[in-house]
Amino acid sequence: MENNIEEVKKPTVLAPPSGGGGxxxxxxxxxxxxxxxxxxGFDVLGFAVNEPGDEVIMRLTNKPGITISKITGDDGRLPLDPAKNTVSVSVQHYLKSVDRLDIGLDIELHKKMPIGSGLGSSSASTVAGLYAIKTLLGDESDPAxxxxxxxxxxxxxxGHGHADNVAPALLGGFVLIRSYEPLDVVRLPHPAGLYCAIVFPDVDVPTREARQIIRNKIFMKDAVTQWGNIAGLVSGxxxxxxxxxxxxMTDILVEPVRSMLIPDFYKMREIAMGMGAVSFGIxxxxxxxxxxxxxxxxAKLITQKLQQHLTxxxxxxxxxxxxxxDQGPRVI
Incomplete structure (x- = not known):
């Protein structure tokens, strides 16, 4: 556990790695x-977990440009076209920033987590790819x-470049996005004994659609309540x-709408809280x-009981x- 926070100010453009590679x-x-x-903490809070996650294998090639030779675990849902895949697109932006569009890369993406789960599936893939190219090029700058x-x-x-998944996936730990313009990310401490019990029901809730049903306008009294809860969570x-x-950990703005897309959400919360959960949410x-x-x-008992209920x-x-x-991405 960290005793101090790390502030990440608006990132600067990276210099090309010395020596041309790692x-x-x-x-x-x-x-x-x-x-x-x-x-x-809609769009401003997130944390990383130990499992599940995604793996990327990246190889240098002799031909400039990026190819994606293999994707597994996606049931054919993700594109091999490097212009349409989040991993290759983000890596291409990085290569342009360090003036290394001359190199060639082959990418394998192995999905070890469900797509559309609400667990940052695209973020895990993207972060794995970026950390891989950073490692290949011997770039020792701050991962932030x-x-x-x-x-x-x-x-x-x-359709929305939010950071509440990619920031904790990249930095590890518990993360607050204080501001998007300019980008200002704060890594928060957390109790060492805090466990997370996660259940992914096999139902489809696309992220784009889930964002579209959120209210555009809210009452001031609701905003005040939400601010108090966010401040209380960070203080805790x-x-x-x-x-x-x-x-x-109470949400009166987003959860009441999104919970309608999740079968028996409130029944599952009742079960979890009755079994000793500290909190429960989406x-x-x-x-x-x-x-x-x-x-x-x-945590184990709660996941088992919720799985039984869904069954x-x-x-x-x-x-x-x-x-x-607290580690974030790692070389395997």
Missing amino acids: GLSSVAVFAPATVANVVC KLLPFAMKGEEMAC LFMQDIDLIGRS SGSGPSVFAFTRDEET SIKIGSNIYVSTIN
């Missing part, structure tokens, strides 16, 4: 799934400087106060839901239990 011809990188919004390129991938994936993280974290745009707990055993209403699901992942 001495590697290929690299494999894992990047983690993320929980965005964290109930009350990759954030604008990762946001380009998010813009392609869902700094104070290591799990009770304060739990009672602050991960990103859904349909995944998550609960914070004080220990691993409670009883004929809905399949995937379940995951994790602490907050």
Whole structure:
């Protein structure tokens, strides 16, 4: 756990890596799934988890340009066209910024997490690709400087370049996006004993559509309530106060609308809270839901019980239990 926050100011353009590369011809990188919004922090809060995640294998080639030779785990849903894939598009933006459009790359993307899960599937792929090219080129600058390129991938994936998935996937830990213009990202502390129980119901909630149903105008009294909850959650993280974290995680703006897209959302919340969850809410745009707990055993029991409930209403699901992942992407 970190005692201090890290502030990432608006990234500057990177200089070309000295020597032309990092001495590697290929690299494999894992990047983690993320929980965005964290109930009350729409588009400004997110954290990384240990599993699931995505893997990218990247190789240098002799022919300039980017090719995608293989994608697995996507059921044929993702494009091999490098002009239409979030991984290659974001990598291309990075290469342009470091004046290395002369190099050739071959990319393999291995989806180890569900697409459209609300767990930052596109973000994990994009971050893995960016971290891979950074490693190949021997670029030792702050990984936070990759954030604008990762946001380009998010813009392609869902029409909006938000950072609440890509920032925690890239930086690890719990992240606050204080501002988008200029980009200002703050890494927050968190209690070491906080566990996350995640359930992904096998239903389709596309991110674009989930964003479109959100209200454009809100009442001032609702905004004030939401501000108080966000401030309470951030305060709870700094104070290591799990009770304060739990009672602050209430959303009166987005959850009431998005919950309609998730079967038995409020029944699942009732089950989780009754079993000792600290809080319960939607991960990103859904349909995944998550609960914070004080220990691993409670998290496991909650995921199992929620999976049983979904099975009883004929809905399949995937379940995951994790602490907050402070590492972010890693070479594998």
